[in-house]
Amino acid sequence: MLTTKGAHGKTGGGVLKTKDIDAVEGKSVSLPCPITEPLDNVYMVLWFRDNAGIPLYSFDVRDKESREQPRHWSAPEVFGSRAKFHFDSQPATLEIKDIKRHDQGIYRCRVDFRTSQTQSFRFNLSVIILPEQPIILDRWGRQLNGTQLGPKQEGDDIVITCRRPQPQVRWLVNGLLVDNQNEHNSGDVIENRLLWPSVQRNDLNSVFTCQALNTQLDKPKEKSFILDMHLKPLVVKILEPPSSMIADRRYEVSCESSGSRPNAIITWYKGKRQLRRTKDDISKNSTRSELSFVPTTDDDGKSITCRAENPNVNGLYLETMWKLNVVCKYYKLFLSLKYEGNGSGK
Structure with a gap:
């Protein structure tokens, strides 16, 4: 989680430049401290903030015992247990956990060697405050x-x-x-x-x-x-209406509509009069309504309308019409007798 700009580092009397590093509040960040010598030649690694003369973190390998088990110290009023120096990483880094807003500032890493010149590196740490929920x-x-x-x-x-x-x-x-x-x-x-x-x-x-x-x-x-x-219905159709019906017999006819959200409401009309003897079945994407009715000879030539509408959609509906062909219940008997009579010559 680093963004960097420019060169940095100083050996002896060279110019010390600054590397910019961004960190996010509450996250972790690693400040690199490139060490070019083996551990045996390192004396101490010290971290400072701004121009303070007192270190806030030290990595001590001055004697044989500490070289085998380096001594870490972190100023409790600065980072305390939030900071840990990792010498074995490439490059070596000071890891700081749970970044706070007040951690923002200039930091300097100083590496003292036993036989080589001291090296220093400087970083401008910026803490980014994440936005709140929009x-x-x-x-x-x-x-x-x-x-x-x-x-x-x-x-x-x-x-x-x-x-x-x-x-x-x-x-x-x-x-x-x-x-x-x-x-x-x-x-x-x-x-x-x-x-x-x-x-x-x-x-x-x-x-x-x-x-x-x-x-x-x-x-x-x-x-x-x-x-x-809310969507209007796309399709409405009467399913297999009979081509002709005998008066005074009961018939069941179904009408189906799909495409509406929520499901369409189906109503039946004969002329302008609503027919209410219906039974509806609603599935995930369609509505089916079954009409039960008894036609009379007076209904011959009239039309039955199946209308599908979504009451949540303003003024939009679909409808389909079925023209009735109703014959007298004795009509088939009459045709049968007429046919038989013609066949016998009577």
Whole structure:
């Protein structure tokens, strides 16, 4: 988790340059201290903050005993147990855990050798404060809670605003970046207003995500919403209606509709009069309604309508009509007798 700029290090009277290192509050960071000599030639490694003359950390291998078991000391008022020097890593590093805001500053590593010149390295440690969770507002400035956006209807526009102090805020739809243009509201507040015009049926369950970010060292803070929609029915049909019916007999006829969200409500009409002797069966993606009725000879030539509608979608419905062909219950007997009579010559 390092970002670096420039050269650093000094041997003897050379110029000591600074390496910039970024750390995230609450995370760990490693400050490198490249040691070019073997441990037997190292005397001490000391870490200082800013221009302080008193070290905040020491790695002591001055005698034979300490070379076999190096002595570590960390100033309790600075890092205490949060810091540990790793000599065996390449390069050697001072690991600092659970970074605090007040850890930000200039740090210097000094390596004293037994037979070589002292080496020093300097670092500018910047502590990045991660953004808080973004706040999402609707078009009227009301905060959105939960994880559902909508329900919307086909053709509706989505207008939502992501707000957070200072860092960049951006919008993603289904994981793809669609808007990273920030606007200043007031003070240090940053906003990103997303306009997603005329949502369509295939936008259902799309995921709208606002991310607040100010570093590449950690994941953005984000808030996501899943688009819910009310959809009109796409299909309505009467299933295998009889081509003709005998008067005063009971018939069951089914009508099916699909494509509505939530499921469509099916109603039956004869002319303008609603027929209420029905039985509905609702499945995941369709509604089936069975009409039970007894036609009369007066119904011949009239039409029965099956209508499917989603009451949540304004004024939109589908319907299909079936023209009745009703014959007298004695009609078939009459035809049969007429046929037999013609066949016998009577």
